[in-house]
Amino acid sequence: MYISNNNLSGPLPDALSNCQSLIHLRLDRNSINSSIPASVSKMQGLILLNLTKNTLSGMIPRELGLMDGIQELHLAHNNLSGHITESFGNMTSLYRLDLSFNRLDGRVPSQGVFSNVTGFSFEGNSGLCGGVSELHLPLCPPESMEHGLRKRHLLMKVVIPIAAGIIIGSSLILVFFTIRKKPKAQSATTRGFQLADDNYPRVSYAGLVQGTNCFATDNLIGRGRYGSVYKCGLLLKNTMTTVAVKIFDLQQSGSSKSFLAECEALSKICHRNLVSVITCCSSLDSNQNDFKAIVFELMPNGNLDKWLHPDVHASQQLQGLTMVQRLNIAVDVADALDYLHNCEPPVVHCDLKPGNILLDTYLVAHIGDFGLAKILSDPEGEQPINSKSSIGIRGTIGYLAPEYGEGSQVSPSGDVYSFGSVILELFTGMAPTHDMFRDGLTLQKHAENAFPDKLMEIVDPVLPSIEEKSGSSLQNQSNRMEDICNTMFSIIEVALSCCKQAPTERMCTRDAAAGMRKIRDSHVKKNTRLASHS
Template identity: 35%
Template sequence: MLPPWRKRCGLGAGTSLGLRFRLGPPSPFWLAFHAAGTRTEATPVNGLSGSIPASLGDCKQLDMLNLSFNSLQGTIPSELVNSTSLVSLDLSNNNLTGSIPFQIGALLQLLRLDISFNNLSGQLPFTLGQCVQLSSLRLRSNMLNGSIPESFSDLKSVDQIDLSRNYFVGQIPEFFASMVFLEQLDLSINIFEGPIPTGGIFQNHSAVILDGNAGLCASAATNLFQFPVCTTKPAVKSKRKVLLLVKVIPPIAIALLSFIFFMATLLKRRQAQAGPYYNETMKKVSYGDIVKATNWFSPINKISSSHTGSIYIGRFEFDTDLVAIKLFHLEENGARNSFLSECEVLRNTRHRNIVKAVTVCSTVDLQNNEFKAIVFDFMANGSLDMWVHPKLHQNSPKRALSFGQRLRIAMDVALALDYMHNQLTPPLIHCDLKPGNVLLDYDMTARVGDFGSSRFLSSSPGSPEDLVGVEGTIGYIAPEYCMGYKVSTGCDVYGFGVLLLEMLTGRRPTDAMFTDGLSLHRFVSSAFPSRLGEVLDPHMAHEQHHEFDNVLEQRYIVPLVEVGLMCSMESPKDRPGMAEVCPKILSLKESFF
């Protein structure tokens, strides 16, 4: 015979909740019905398994359903919304999968929704914003993704929101600041990026949790969350500058036509000198301009230094944007060739993942010594090396890169190499790819820089220009370099593989532990794939809780490490080309986000 509650809810004899009965104490699952029939409550104790039956939706007067802390599996049945009198729905701490039902917006009386600690995925349904009486929303520790729907701005009565430990992306919506009853907001361990809102609840640091969102930045005036200050580029709105644009547009149009003709000629015969080209097509800066921009080459302005040049941060008097100025040490061997190589690359490339030059200065200093410098866009987040090895850099970021950020950076670098190898004629080889030469913009977009060692492949087989010299950095140089091989795209592929493994393990290829034939490649390969967790960067900030580390590893980290291992094979014939690598990483990136 069916229990009375089964008959009342319309559950047939064949319907199962996966109940486990035992002798002695009462069943671990009970439903209490009030005699008046005005309130029905379902509350678990423990032990439930199986799936949630869709026929629970036939309980029309059910206003509280609590199935938390069980072992329920399967999806959330959309039929639950038929219980339109539901005030509280708690399905937390189970093994539920699938997405949140689109029909959930029909629960107009819902005050409390808790689906935390499950395996739910997909995007938040915008219909959830129709539950305007909602006061508590808890979706913690799932695999939900996408951005926060704009419809959430209608949740005017909510006082508690917990979306932590998911895969939510995009900017934190400004409407959270206008929710007057909101007292607790937990957005930690996600992939949010961009500026943090400044009003409302965001004025109370203790009420908002944002940890684990490496892409966030804060206003300089109200930085209560210890995130980096947002870098903004002021818009030019003055009438004077608008009038100036009107005056210069006609000559610019003429200059562009001349530029196109000039570039067509330039591509046919590659010139060794870059000075005249830059002087004619880019803004002119003098030695004095650079002196003032760098505060007379102040050590405070110096970002980095190498054998062939030093890089300073500065700002020209006639501009508002920060720039990075690379000064070449012309007294050092190779510095002049490095300058010419960079000029040749920068005038022949145009790609969002390659650093952009603002202008070039080729002149003499006050002592009549030759002076050469290249001015670049300033990369607000420094180099990848600073983020992968923060302890080795002063004033480095205090937060670790999340796996999602590392995946994005890998995609950016791969796209740059694919462009250089397969979309330029002749192909361009970087020859010194490493984390220190990968720069990160204000939005963490990666851009490959420092082309001082690069070269274009000659169209003539056996050309002396293709012979490998002593270039590059130890640890990132392809093994064939030492055997007299010619420059090839495989050299960059090897460097990319090492960079990828370094980014995921946090270990340099020159780490002291790599002795007696042990290399970064062999170190990772020995643990691949079953013990991969032992070699991964322990500081990698995952965007989920530990229960899903295995899911993240198997679906995303293992395939990405495999790409790194393939690219860093000792034999060039065993390495894939970037045309093959890019689709693999792109597929992982699209699936992950």
Template identity: 40%
Template sequence: MFPTFSLWLSFLIAFNFFQNTFTSTLGTETDNLALLKFKESISNDPYGILASWNSSTHFCKWYGITCSPMHQRVAELNLEGYQLHGLISPHVGNLSFLRNLNLAHNSFFGKIPQKLGQLFRLQELVLIDNSLTGEIPTNLTSCSNLEFLYLTGNHLIGKIPIGISSLQKLQVLEISKNNLTGRIPTFIGNLSWLAILSVGDNLLEGDIPREICSLKNLTIMSVFLNRLSNTLPSSCLYNMSSLTFISAAFNNFNGSLPPNMFNTLSNLQYLAIGGNQFSGTIPISISNASSLFNLDLDQNNLVGQVPSLGKLHDLRRLNLELNSLGNNSTKDLEFLKSLTNCSKLLVFSISFNNFGGNLPNSIGNLSTQLRQLHLGCNMISGKIPEELGNLIGLTLLSMELNNFEGIIPTTFGKFEKMQLLVLQGNKFSGEIPPIIGNLSQLYHLSVGDNMLEGNIPSSIGNCKKLQYLDLAQNNLRGTIPLEVFSLSSLSNLLNLSRNSLSGSLPREVGMLKSINKLDVSENLLSGDIPRAIGECIRLEYLFLQGNSFNGTIPSSLASVKSLQYLDLSRNRLYGPIPNVLQNISVLEHLNVSFNMLEGEVPTEGVFGNVSKLAVTGNNKLCGGISTLRLRPCPVKGIKPAKHQKIRIIAGIVSAVSILLTATIILTIYKMRKRNKKQYSDLLNIDPLAKVSYQDLHQGTDGFSARNLVGSGSFGSVYKGNLESEDKVVAVKVMNLQKKGAHKSFIAECNALKNIRHRNLVKILTCCSSTDYKGQEFKALVFEYMNNGSLEQWLHPRSVNVENQRTLDLDQRLNIAVDIAFVLHYLHLECEQSIIHCDLKPSNVLLDDDMVAHVSDFGIARLVSVIDDTSHRETSTIGIKGTIGYAPPEYGMGSEVSTYGDMYSFGMLLLEILTGRRPVDEMFDNGQNLRIFVEISLPNNLIHILDPNLVPRNIEATIEDGNSGNFTPNVEKCVVSLFRIGLACSVESPKERMNIVDVIRDLSIIKNAYLAGKYDRYL
């Protein structure tokens, strides 16, 4: 038996050897084929790293391949960061021994292959920063040994698949920066080994599930930039002592932060919850989080005093900006003393809060490592402590828009590393200290809108890296030092406007070859405009108005091909307008008003559009396009004698015309028996040149229905074409049968004749005459707006959805800003404040560039101040606006006020965002547009937002891998706009948001939206 058993055993060993050899050979062939198929799917290999993948060497020696020593099978495929472009071949799923697949930082596109689910030995899958689309493959959950899953930075859609709950060994789940939707699933709590959860920058919504608190090993939780809402699960989340990193910024979380929040978070190093709606105070327990190095609480609704932070010895970044912290009291900044213990602090911001009082001397005891200090937009007062100069590590210091006074300390000369210094909008006095020249690294200096005096120090020429210099609106005098023009680094701005600078603009200005904007307006400068200014080849904006420049306009300006805006008005320039200026193709605005220019006005380029050109106040100019209404230029070659005859004939014709006109006026007077009051009213509109009834009748084809643009309370508006204006115009014909129409006509003339603003509809002329039937006729002629009214865009009449015009968010935001600027101008900038009284979409017109222009001042009120008492010149008794837009107090007999316009603006803003009228038929049982918005914010934003601003079909959007334009950044912008609308339309007039704050907040929202500010939270 023994020999037989031995023989059998030998046979088994041999068979097993040959079987393993055969299996191994078959396996290596499978791996080889899989890798070659992977190579075939690569369409671009810029570094040529796959060149080694050929039959001349074994695949275990190919670049990026690591094989297992025993089986010679592929265990690792690592091609990270080589900019490979192509698809991920499904044949990768045949690499059955693969443990690590790393294709991060390439340009792979298409879907993640389902066959990757066959890799049951896979432990690490890294596909970060590619362009992969589709959903996370469900088969991937079959990789039961997977420990690390990195899918961040792709275009993945759909929900987080439930199958991930089967990956019991998973330690890292990073799927941020995709377009994932749905909720954070509750099964996350089953992944007991999970240490890192990163799902930020997606479209996730709902709560953070309480089950997350079961993850005892969780150290990093990142959910930033989603649509998550309600409160954080504080009862358990803040008890997770393992947490070192929490990023929940830019969601819709609300509620207050629990007082004991930081009692158990002793290991927490990073906390970023900015850009939410947290309220209440900063918990005192924060001092227990002694390991914190980053604390971002910005852009919330936090109030009260900042607690002591002195125990946070490792703190490097502290951001509290854009809250409501502080009470404008002397105690607001006491916490700064505790920060002197934070010796590692690098960045500190309290901008845009309510901090008051003086800046304490202890500010100079902050960390010498401090790089950025943001104090702007508060109510801090008093002098700047000299001790601030001790912070020699500062590269950025912003203190703008406070109430600082006194001199700029000479200790600022220690800021040798300073790059950006912003002090504008305070009450600084004295001179700009010469030590400013010590700041050799400075690239941005802004000290405008203060009370600084004296000369501009020549030492500023030492700031060789300066790109932005703003010294505007001070009391600076003397000449502009040549050292300023030696700063060839100046590329963004040189603004010296609204000072008392004298002397000439030297020819050295031509050294600023990279300057984009140059503003020396409203000074006492004189002499010629130097020809060398034509050497500023990148100049786009040039403001020289309000000085005493003389001489001629240099033709060298035509060399500045990038010039878009040129203002030379209110100087003493003479001679002709150079014809070569019409060759600047990008020139959008030219103002040469109120000089002594003469000769023929060119007709091409900017001179061919009267809306872009201003030549008023130059009595010797002639010609130009007909809409300028300048006198014709003399015909060359006519002899003096002939001129004399022409003058005689012209005199006779003029005399006859005067007699004939007088006869007509007398006849009309007798027929109509007008009273004195009518004539005294008409005297108010004399500055407007008038057209005849015949002109208007012909220009509108007899006021035909096909030219009817719209109608309102006191008249109808027709589209017309006047020969005298040589352009398409809008003619508002008053319905004089309607009571109050006559007063409306006078009011609108008086309101519009002396006001000018880019966002007001420009009145061209008027008509006060009789029609062909001898009936009284009054009309106003305005610029015609090709894009119609905002009403037509928000509420199109077309039933054909495909042909309907819609407004995107950019346009709506710009329109809101345009309207706000008009109200600011009417209420605060006019010599006599004007209350519009009827702000609504039909009174907002849009030009070719979709710029908004406010119209219809038929019921406007002029407000004059006499002996400190406001008097309103009422245009139409009893008419105070339109239902839905007029404030509630008007219905109770209250006088019109700027508060009323703010209410109208608020309701208009809500309508712009929702696409619903204030009196929409859907509102019943006492509900209105304001209540509809208020009860829906912020959790039900899609319900209230205009459907044109929401992706047409969310499911379809998910399927095609496109999240649309409704990103979290957009959502943050929209919610902020809604809040402005609500704040403006509260019932109590004095509690409404004022126009100054509206302008400020709209500017912040617009800048943040355009700059993608929210993306800085990663």
């Protein structure tokens, strides 16, 4: 249950304890007040509980430390007071505990999650003491003195303001010199966003260097406009995981802005057909230069471009995609665009192409690379595109909507045009940048010239043989070719509707997704029926 960042108020209801099967509960960034009810501990299926940035008060219930399976507990930025319950230290499953910026005091336990300096966060609680030495907390007074010290709490009213004043003053000085050191343009763009909050694991530059074997070429899996992507081994949640890490080339103009745009977009979206972001890293490298990277879920089957043009990628030994696999990919991409264009706020990808469509183990498609994405609620998103900006024209030649080249505003219809181009390439096997497309001839016009009577002349020439080898094709050659031709008719019809010159004449994303799904289901049904009769 994700209901973060709303205007929910009042106390947490005891009825939550009835949710025995709930795994994740995120109530952060609301206005929930009162104390944390002990009944929350009855939610024995809970793995993650996030109550950050509310107005909770009182002590942390001891009962929370009796929850067997909880792994992450986030209680930061509230008004919680009192001691940290010792029972948290006995929880074997808990690996992330964030109690930052409350009013907690007393001794910090030393066992369990409290012995993990990266798993336990406690900043902003000036009354804490003890714990493992790596936490660098002050020593606690002898237990015999603690009672007397609590009676003299007035002293703390003097010490805390002085200490806070010193910390704030030091921080302001540090910020002042940091801003002076950085270029002014960069400070203006980097201060407004941070992806690596409580919900994302923290990774260091050193960890990425180690995981990629010093960014060895053997681990290089792709290059883009603003950087390179490497395969990387990281320890995440106590498990060694192979991920993809995108390293931004900050010497390239526009790369810092691309990093921020991608982080901003990825933090607002989540869909089964979008590449999953794990975390980001914004740090300094070994030479004290700026370093920025984003860590993604690894897509074992690479990008769609390598499957459509294996001759260009000589190192890739790929068997080719069947008609059903291509239709599934088309549906996946359409579904992802439908989600992006209709989520709140809407997101326009701006650079849809086969190189940015990644395939997982089961050839399920995931859209990636949001470096040029635009969130339409962003005031800047309402401005016309400036081809002389640091990012430049939003898109890639061949997939770029024609109105973008003329300075028009970013809109979902631009993605629809790119989708139409991708569909044509997916089923004809020809990239819109092929050498034959010159002197006014484009991939779209090439398809129009063949529609509807000469479709078999433009179908990917390897597709019929792939269908035959797959064992899913019809028994005889004539039936197989007829089926491909009929399916191609419907596919090209949708693609050409998406590629209309005028944005207002193009099919909307939702209709394109529904159209591709209907074509896919009809093709599968027909093949199944005819195969059963053969």
